[in-house]
Amino acid sequence: MRELPPFEYAPLSPEHLRDPYPLFQRAHREAPVFFSPAFQLWIVTRYDDIWTVLKDPERFSSAASTTVGTEVPQEVRAVLSEGYGEVDTLVTNDPPAHTRFRSLVNKAFTPRRVAEREEHIREIAGRLVDGFAGDGQADLVARFAVPLPLTVIAEILGVPTSDLATFKRWSDDITARLMPLPLERQVECARSLVEFQHYVSGMLDERERDPRDDMLTDLLNARIAGVEPLTRAEMLSMLQQILVAGNETTTSLIGNMVALYAYRPDEWRAIGADPSLAPAVVEEVLRLESPVQGLFRTTTEEVELGGATLPKGAHLQLLYGAANRDEAHFPESDELRPGRPNGAAHLAFGGGVHFCLGAALARLEGRIALETLTRRLPEIRLDPIRPSVRRPHFFLRGFEQLWITWKVVP
Ligand code: HEM
Numbered sequence: 001m002r003e004l005p006p007f008e009y010a011p012l013s014p015e016h017l018r019d020p021y022p023l024f025q026r027a028h029r030e031a032p033v034f035f036s037p038a039f040q041l042w043i044v045t046r047y048d049d050i051w052t053v054l055k056d057p058e059r060f061s062s063a064a065s066t067t068v069g070t071e072v073p074q075e076v077r078a079v080l081s082e083g084y085g086e087v088d089t090l091v092t093n094d095p096p097a098h099t100r101f102r103s104l105v106n107k108a109f110t111p112r113r114v115a116e117r118e119e120h121i122r123e124i125a126g127r128l129v130d131g132f133a134g135d136g137q138a139d140l141v142a143r144f145a146v147p148l149p150l151t152v153i154a155e156i157l158g159v160p161t162s163d164l165a166t167f168k169r170w171s172d173d174i175t176a177r178l179m180p181l182p183l184e185r186q187v188e189c190a191r192s193l194v195e196f197q198h199y200v201s202g203m204l205d206e207r208e209r210d211p212r213d214d215m216l217t218d219l220l221n222a223r224i225a226g227v228e229p230l231t232r233a234e235m236l237s238m239l240q241q242i243l244v245a246g247n248e249t250t251t252s253l254i255g256n257m258v259a260l261y262a263y264r265p266d267e268w269r270a271i272g273a274d275p276s277l278a279p280a281v282v283e284e285v286l287r288l289e290s291p292v293q294g295l296f297r298t299t300t301e302e303v304e305l306g307g308a309t310l311p312k313g314a315h316l317q318l319l320y321g322a323a324n325r326d327e328a329h330f331p332e333s334d335e336l337r338p339g340r341p342n343g344a345a346h347l348a349f350g351g352g353v354h355f356c357l358g359a360a361l362a363r364l365e366g367r368i369a370l371e372t373l374t375r376r377l378p379e380i381r382l383d384p385i386r387p388s389v390r391r392p393h394f395f396l397r398g399f400e401q402l403w404i405t406w407k408v409v410p
């Protein structure tokens with residue numbers, strides 16, 4: 001088994017949270033696929049090896065794609081039994097079952113549905129900045145990067161503003177379940193999931209009685225000839241995944257953009273003056289500081305990958321964040337260079353059958369966030385007194401707090 005002596009894979013260590021990239025570069029050179037005994041995980045770091053896995057869901061199953069590897073305790077299962085259960089639909093499923101879910105949800109997540117949100121997302125972003133622009137300082141995460149995607153998703157689902165705080169708590173708790181937690185907290189988070197399921201199921205009932213021009217109604221009506229329509233539990237599972245997959249990831253993208261450009265005041269101002277620069281910046285930040293650093297797969301048979309032999313049943317982490325710094329594909333990969341010739345070929349949204357369902361929405365929100373912030377706050381700096389705090393997470397890379405300052409022009 002190949003390991004990386006003398007330092008180990010420790011994604012939650014302060015050094016790794018600050019700068020994981022030297023480890024990734026060393027792995028590319030010395031052991032592109034290596035085993036972490038601490039997590040019983042095979043770590044895959046090269047772009048080409050990750051693509052090999054993504055293109056082959058038969059040998060690399062997604063059944064446990066979002067779990068580091070823990071069992072669900074009885075106490076948690078008891079709480080979940082009061083809801084609609086947990087059905088594997090999108091991210092934790094394989095073809096052919098996955099194909100059915102994906103084709104049906106695609107019907108509710110069309111480019112038209114995303115594009116028609118643009119003006120409204122712009123309004124939400126503007127309103128959020130109105131709330132703190134006069135203060136000269138803010139935690140950008142709490143005031144902007146969290147509420148923007150949360151409000152967008154809540155509105156897509158039709159959640160009234162009065163329920164937004166509860167909705168946020170559910171979203172946080174459901175997302176927290178992606179990491180190992182103490183039992184008490186696991187039970188609390190499972191309760192939030194059950195509350196969310198009943199709440200959304202109530203909204204689906206309303207749409208059944210009174211259809212609207214929205215995503216929930218699209219989901220209820222999603223039909224394809226020869227394909228079994230979705231059950232209620234399946235719809236709820238997909239909506240839960242959309243909630244989890246869409247919030248913290250987009251929050252991280254926005255925070256990562258601001259943190260990188262706080263050191264580049266001229267470039268920040270240039271984007272404000274010419275918003276046509278924004279899409280390439282969003283792509284490059286997704287590549288350089290990928291919000292989802294890596295997700296998991298399980299081998300269904302013994303396989304050779306990147307010079308290593310993985311047994312059947314091996315748990316792998318596909319380090320998208322490392323693939324996106326692979327010099328073989330992105331020369332001078334540690335540099336922020338918007339407009340690289342292959343700038344959109346990064347793996348920040350994964351690839352293959354599980355390619356991110358919300359990529360178009362995330363790109364749109366990232367672009368609007370950047371355009372709005374560069375125009376409204378052209379002179380930001382990182383706060384010299386209050387340090388930013390990274391989110392301590394096994395595979396999500398972003399900030400928990402990001403304090404910035406600017407001069408208020410009366
Ligand atoms: C910057 C923001 C985002 C990033 C970096 C991101 C990243 C990813 C990645 C890497 C995957 C692949 C999972 C795998 O390999 O197993 C994925 C899948 C997925 N994403 Fe995103 N995502 C973002 C935003 C969103 C948004 C806004 C939504 C929904 C509104 C969303 C919904 C999903 C869903 C449902 C899947 C599962 C698709 C499937 O398995 O077929 N994501 N995302």
